[in-house]
Every structure is written in C-alpha cells, then in structure tokens.
Amino acid sequence: MLRLWIPLLLSTALVFPAQATEPTADAVNTAELRKRPPAEDKTDPVAIRAQVLLDRAHVSPGEIDGRFGDNAQKALAAFAAAKGLKSGAKLTQELWAALTQQDQEPAIVSYRITKQDVKGPFLNPMPKKLEAMKDLPAIGYATPREALAEKFHMSEDLLSALNPGKAFDKADEEIFVANVVAFPENAKDGRAEKSKAKPESKAEFKDKKDQSKPKLAPITRLAINKDEGTVQAFDKDNHMVAFFPATVGSEEKPTPEGTFKVTSRDADPNYRYNPDYEFHGVKSQKPFTIKPGPNGPVGSYWISLSIGNGYGIHGTAEPSKVGKTESHGCVRMTNWDARFLGEHLAKKATVEMH
Structure with a gap:
C-alpha cells in the first residue's frame, strides 16, 4: 500500500506518559516503548504508533483509538506469529523493535481537508432502526468528522485529541491523521509549500505510485x-x-x-x-x-x-x-x-x- 507523507517537524522533547489523554503528532512519532506496555484503557502515544504500524503491515488492530485493547493485542499476536517470534499479545521490546525497524515512516502526518471531504450529504440525526432507513436515498456519514476518522481508520475521539480546536467541516483546514492511506493531492501540495519546489505532475505521481506500491498476493x-x-x-x-x-x-x-x-x-x-x-x-x-x-x-x-x-x-x-x-x-x-x-x-x- 502506497503511503505518501508530509515531513513533520519532530521535536526531541520527551514523549507523553501513558496517562496522556491529548497526544500530539510529535509525541506519537517519537514514542518509544517503556518498561511497561501501553495500557488498555488510557490513550498512549506508544499504542497509537503501534496500532498504525500494525495497520500498515496488513495486521489490522481494527479502529485506531490509542488504547492497546483486545483487537490490538490480537493483531500483535498475529504479527508475532507471522514473524516467528515467541512474544504474543503483550508488546515487548522484541516486538516493538520488529515493528519499528521494518517501517520507519511517521505514524501521524498532516492532511489538508478537501472539498470532497466536507461535501456530504451528511445524515444527522442517524436513524437507529432498520425500518426508518428504507426510504432514505443513502445512509451516509453523520458528520465530516466521522467521515475523516473512518478515512484514516481512526476513532473520532482520537482524531479530535490530535487536533484540539480544529474544525473538521472546513476545506483546506490542516489536521493530523494516522498515516495509513495514500493521499497524493495533499502530499503533493504540502511538499511544494514546505520545500518551495516545483510541484510534481500527475504523471510523475502516477509513476511513483505504481513503482512504490507493495503488491499483496491474492x-x-x-x-x-x-x-x-x-x-x-x-x-x-x-x-x-x-x-x-x-x-x-x-x-x-x-x-x-x-x-x-x-x-x-x-x-x-x-x-x-x-x-x-x-x-x-x-x-x-x-x-x-x-x-x-x-x-x-x-x-x-x-x-x-x-x-x-x-x-x-x-x-x-x-x-x-x-x-x-x-x-x-x-x-x-x-x-x-x-x-x-x-x-x-x-x-x-x-x-x-x-
């Protein structure tokens, strides 16, 4: 899966402790495993980074929520088994090294919200019963925030925590998201702004995408x-x-x-x-x-x-x-x-x- 990303200015500050509830992009991207594995009930930069790395390895932790719960533990056990490692559902230094050494791209990147992201139509309130849905033209997302969270395999709470004060219903707003999918238009624009370089053509992007996209066997x-x-x-x-x-x-x-x-x-x-x-x-x-x-x-x-x-x-x-x-x-x-x-x-x- 192709992953184009915008370089972030990463600080050398200490990472947030396990009890942090408002993680930052820098904290996640520089997070390192401590003596204790990440908690199941508290947002943790280590857990976020691990969940993103598992997702990119095609070992899905389900929704990326920053809490290392049952689904993340199942994914980690599957990853360990595939790598022939003895460790299982517990995030150990051995497994952390295997995850981070095979994939060193940042877990969190910036993304510019597009007009398509906020176009809708959105369905709010959402019908709760099946019979109430039968006459509707489509069963879309309730809000732009829900659509963006799902686009990047994240929980809405984690998306909000990474972007305090941000509006998710405005095109061109820059937000931080999990680096799990390719978004070439935004990656191109961001790189051009930061480097002042000439934007790459659509053909150049297509060639790069075709060359770098890993192939998954049927x-x-x-x-x-x-x-x-x-x-x-x-x-x-x-x-x-x-x-x-x-x-x-x-x-x-x-x-x-x-x-x-x-x-x-x-x-x-x-x-x-x-x-x-x-x-x-x-x-x-x-x-x-x-x-x-x-x-x-x-x-x-x-x-x-x-x-x-x-x-x-x-x-x-x-x-x-x-x-x-x-x-x-x-x-x-x-x-x-x-x-x-x-x-x-x-x-x-x-x-x-x-």
Whole structure:
C-alpha cells in the first residue's frame, strides 16, 4: 500500500506518559516503548504508533483509538506469529523493535481537508432502526468528522485529541491523521509549500505510485475463528498475508461452521431485509431494501458466502464495536478492513469457519 507523507517537524522533547489523554503528532512519532506496555484503557502515544504500524503491515488492530485493547493485542499476536517470534499479545521490546525497524515512516502526518471531504450529504440525526432507513436515498456519514476518522481508520475521539480546536467541516483546514492511506493531492501540495519546489505532475505521481506500491498476493483462503473473533487471510502458498478482527455471529444467530466459498464481492451494496431473518426490533412482515452507505446495516462492503440465507462478510457503521458485540450471524469487520479484504480476494476463495 502506497503511503505518501508530509515531513513533520519532530521535536526531541520527551514523549507523553501513558496517562496522556491529548497526544500530539510529535509525541506519537517519537514514542518509544517503556518498561511497561501501553495500557488498555488510557490513550498512549506508544499504542497509537503501534496500532498504525500494525495497520500498515496488513495486521489490522481494527479502529485506531490509542488504547492497546483486545483487537490490538490480537493483531500483535498475529504479527508475532507471522514473524516467528515467541512474544504474543503483550508488546515487548522484541516486538516493538520488529515493528519499528521494518517501517520507519511517521505514524501521524498532516492532511489538508478537501472539498470532497466536507461535501456530504451528511445524515444527522442517524436513524437507529432498520425500518426508518428504507426510504432514505443513502445512509451516509453523520458528520465530516466521522467521515475523516473512518478515512484514516481512526476513532473520532482520537482524531479530535490530535487536533484540539480544529474544525473538521472546513476545506483546506490542516489536521493530523494516522498515516495509513495514500493521499497524493495533499502530499503533493504540502511538499511544494514546505520545500518551495516545483510541484510534481500527475504523471510523475502516477509513476511513483505504481513503482512504490507493495503488491499483496491474492488471498485464496480465509480462516475465521468464531470464538476468538479473528480472520486470517492466506495466499496460495499458505502464507498468512493479512489479519483482521471481526465479530462473528451470536448465541441467538450463530454463524454456521464448515468450509464455504466466496460467491461475490460488492462495494457500496444495497441491503435487502427479509422477514425470515427475524431480527429483534424489526416489525415489518414484508421485505424492504435499504440504499447503500457506510452507516447502513452492512456498511460499505459486502462479501457473499455459499452458506445461503444472507450470510456474508461485511462492514459496519460502528467500527469501535468490532470484536466486542454480537452480530446477526454474519462476519462483521470495519468498513476499511472489509473493503481491503474484498479487493484482494481471489475468485472463489475458500472460507473456513472454525
């Protein structure tokens, strides 16, 4: 994945302690692991940096929130296993070294909000019930802040903490974000302003992007652990190439076990509710359709499985709850993880539900 970034002026000041609740870009980018691993319930620059590095290594910690909770620990354990290291869910000096030495780009970069980011339309207040969504033209984001947070795989709280006093609804506003995606227009503009150099042409940017983008082998097999809430992705040589946290089924609507096939992949899908699903709180006795959108019932991406009766892998409107709440039987991931997975799946990939 290409990562173009704007150089930041990094200070040599001491990093914030674990209890810091308002981290800065400098604190995160210069953070080093102390004797104690980052806490699960407090924002920590070390945790932020580690989460960004895991995300860029295709070992997803889910939503980057600055707290080293269950999803980050699962990702770290998968990273350790892939590297053949003994350490697991606990962030040790050995694992910290492996993370930081293989990827030395800054974890936090500056980003200029675009007109597209604030264009909308935004849906606020957001309907809470499925039946209230069926007549809407789209189920978009509630606010520009929510859209920007999801664009950079972050929680809204962390985005706000990194940008105190900033407005997220104004184009051209400079903000700090997690360095997890490519944004060539902003990277180009920022570099030109800081260096006074001649901006690169679109062709030069395309060439650079094509040359530097790492290629991920097609994913031919998924191993989904229902109890642990994890999705492991393997290539044809049985090497794990990606990892994701997930919510898998519930006691009321458990996901079937067995081996299945991927039958289709759909970005920005419509959602069709069938009364046979018998979802709690839905009173309609007739089928209805909900238009696409990141805050829809299946988020912004859908992967159909050969299970039947509407089972699949999909995104969610609530990334903070992935791996922490129950689903209606499907495999629920963050929108960005579901899309990344779908875009790298081989045709008729095998899906094993354990």
